[in-house]
Amino acid sequence: MTPAALRPLAERLAAMAWPRRCPLCGALLGPDAVQGLLCPACAPWAHKLAHIPPRLTAAAHELYALTGAAAAFYYGGPVRQAILACKAHGRPWYAQELADLVAVRVFGAAPPPAPGRRPAFWNPTGIPLYDLIVPVPPRRGRGGSRLPQQLAGRLGRVLGVPVQRPLTVTRRMRPQKSLDRAARLQNTRGAYACRPGADLSGLRVLLVDDVITTGATASACALALLQAGAESVFAVSVAASEEEDLS
Numbered sequence: 001m002t003p004a005a006l007r008p009l010a011e012r013l014a015a016m017a018w019p020r021r022c023p024l025c026g027a028l029l030g031p032d033a034v035q036g037l038l039c040p041a042c043a044p045w046a047h048k049l050a051h052i053p054p055r056l057t058a059a060a061h062e063l064y065a066l067t068g069a070a071a072a073f074y075y076g077g078p079v080r081q082a083i084l085a086c087k088a089h090g091r092p093w094y095a096q097e098l099a100d101l102v103a104v105r106v107f108g109a110a111p112p113p114a115p116g117r118r119p120a121f122w123n124p125t126g127i128p129l130y131d132l133i134v135p136v137p138p139r140r141g142r143g144g145s146r147l148p149q150q151l152a153g154r155l156g157r158v159l160g161v162p163v164q165r166p167l168t169v170t171r172r173m174r175p176q177k178s179l180d181r182a183a184r185l186q187n188t189r190g191a192y193a194c195r196p197g198a199d200l201s202g203l204r205v206l207l208v209d210d211v212i213t214t215g216a217t218a219s220a221c222a223l224a225l226l227q228a229g230a231e232s233v234f235a236v237s238v239a240a241s242e243e244e245d246l247s
């Protein structure tokens with residue numbers, strides 16, 4: 001067997017050794033887990049906060065340099081708490097379930113049959129949707145989060161798309177949450193670049209972040225990817241915060 005073929009087995013053994021937890025509340029997931037990913041108590045929240053349709057509109061978000069963007073949830077309630085917990089404590093066991101929820105809700109993957117199993121993504125055309133998955137890189141200094149990298153790694157395994165990290169941060173940025181829309185665009189413009197020699201010629205890239213608010217970060221990253229030759233960039237996140245929720 002190839003190493004790739006052994007990976008699902010390794011994931012099942014890991015799930016036995018480290019039981020999976022509900023990404024929204026941290027409770028251990030048992031046989032009653034909803035879609036194998038959420039505890040029954042959190043399922044109504046996931047339903048309430050679902051971003052339907054997942055596609056983000058250009059009216060509510062700044063999507064320059066992107067062909068589009070999508071999110072699994074609105075940024076609120078336990079979804080917001082889960083993302084903050086991942087960022088503050090680096091809880092990688094939450095990232096797996098959050099990425100799986102994105103695969104199910106945004107890309108239509110079949111939910112896993114039990115906690116710790118992988119969602120089944122089946123592409124009937126056999127033509128890959130994307131050539132490459134790229135995470136938004138952590139901000140410099142304190143508060144830089146590796147959650148996008150963790151999400152991208154898992155999403156790559158579920159969707160069967162390779163993951164690379166060509167993006168770097170070129171300068172310090174102020175925390176986006178303290179800024180309004182115009183200042184966010186100013187803060188991020190030109191703040192990302194691809195590593196020297198990165199060649200993304202002709203590649204359709206899926207950019208992964210944990211939260212999309214104005215879209216300024218995703219758009220600035222997309223611009224850097226296009227400058228390295230990417231054919232197109234679509235952004236996906238666990239959660240989206242619309243303009244009116246910015247406070």
Ligand SMILES: [Zn+2]
Nearest residue numbers: 022025039042
């Ligand atoms: Zn829960």
